[in-house]
Amino acid sequence: MSQQQPPRSGGPRRGGPEGGGDRRGGAEGRGGSRGGSEERGDRRGGPGGRPPRDGGSRRNAKGRERNRGGERDRRYSSSAPSQRRRVADPSRLVAFEVLQAVDTEDAYANLVLPQRIRHHRLDRRDAAFATELTYGSLRERGTYDAVLARCVDRPLEKIDQKILTTLRLGAHQLLGMRTPVHAALNQTVGLARGVVGAGPSTMVNAVLRRVSERSCQEWIAELTEGVTDDLKRLSIERSHPVWIVRAMRQALAAHGRVPTEVEELLAADNLSPLVHLVALPGIGDLREAEENGAEAGELVEGSATYRHGDLGRMESVRSGRVRAQDAGSQIVARALAAAPLEGADETWLDLCAGPGGKAALLGALAARRGAHLVANEVSEHRARLVRESLRVLPEQTYGVVVGDGREIAATLEEGPLPEPVELAVEAFGGSGEIFDRVMVDAPCSGLGALRRRPEARWRKTPSDIADLVPLQTDLLRAAVGVTRPGGVVAYVTCSPHAAETQNVLLDVLEGGDVELLDTAGVIRSVMLPGPARDELTGLEMPGTTPAEGFERATTVQLWPHVHGTDAMFLALLRRR
Structure with a gap:
């Protein structure tokens, strides 16, 4: 982009028609501005100069010159230290x-x-x-x-x-x-x-x-001159660490896309994303947001996009009835709620609920069906965030518990839980397979949300992913362990990295306790009509037998440059 070019730092500083001029005076400097060529000589006196006011030399015994006041009163610049602006706006x-x-x-x-x-x-x-x-x-x-x-x-x-x-x-x-x-x-x-x-x-x-x-x-051209490594070049041009550029290119290939799309993906990460809003079903609506300029969402019902600054100015947002939530998060929560289910649909679990955004949407959807949600979080601090997020739901429709998700069966014995869930836990001896729907929004690298959390790209390292994969696998297995036969588990990450998505899924599928649904088909059922829904095909998992009632076994990876969402991954599993 073109920029107005200021004077270079080594050039003249003041005076003159363009702010230049010799600082010691001259025809276009300070001396000249006081009118008179007789004042443009050597300022120490002599021919063409100004004699000292007392007619004698202003040099002291050491030869140093005293203040050059002359016959004129000294002028102080408006940018003197005492008057300079001390802070920006x-x-x-x-x-x-x-x-x-x-x-x-x-x-x-x-x-x-x-x-x-x-x-x-x-x-x-x-x-x-x-x-x-x-x-x-x-x-x-x-x-x-x-x-x-x-x-x-x-x-x-x-x-x-x-x-x-x-x-x-x-x-x-x-x-x-x-x-x-x-x-x-x-x-x-x-x-x-x-x-x-x-x-x-x-x-x-x-x-x-x-x-x-x-x-x-021009700067990028200079910085990339002679750079032959495409990864390094893209790292400079698109402001991503080299290892993330490599990981994203590999993730595109792993999820069935063309690796050369990586440049579009990185560019999308650097765009200012729209704020996505969701009105909690049966609790909130988008009228106030629309009155403030929000536009109806194009991907999923009950959503809107917003461009105008602080959401806290809207009462519906302050109350929690409407909240900011990426459309990708809305899609995966609604897909879990929409997955075909046989038998009872009464008890739902969000295994890793903090800070509570997806839990609130799941809880609202559950409450409308007469179901109850249990939200689990590993720390009391994050559990408080979840409670705050869920406070707008009917009080008897949810419960928040604190514990390691890998030990969810033991945590359920301690409660407190909504009464129907408490009865179910007691009926199964505290460790039974009681949940009809389970969300595993696993802790992940967050590489899919770099446009909303750009600081993450400078904090994460490849070793972070290696450390997370065992945790993600254990959490998914624990979720399967408390899901009843015929119940549905949603495995979700906000990362497209193959190690955090497909590799974890394959490890759990090999155990034989779950089968993969046609996740793409379920997601299409909750999306609004439009190109994004029409083009969403999902990725078939090789060697995986489709679940009963489905012709395909697929996973879905959403992308910022394709769907305008965070890069959310979803796999829907049915407990055998």
């Missing part, structure tokens, strides 16, 4: 505070940002600016860091964290937004003065002036 300060929390406290931007927006009382326009500045700086960090490394004289890891955060925010304004160059420089330097100090702000100014000398495309 609140929207930039919000972005800075969020990025600092992400980098120093391992916070998640999507949780911190709304709090800081409310704290600084940003209006809708400033909140939108702060949101784009925050997420854009996080998404494009890899590219911006490569640019900044060319513009500073030390390794980035040697730069103070606050200064580096400020530089990244300035780089995004200059290279990724439509912010005028002068505004990006002035406001970012003002931010640096306020949060770091006057000294470092000089460095920030110099570095960002160098950044502004080229457009983003």
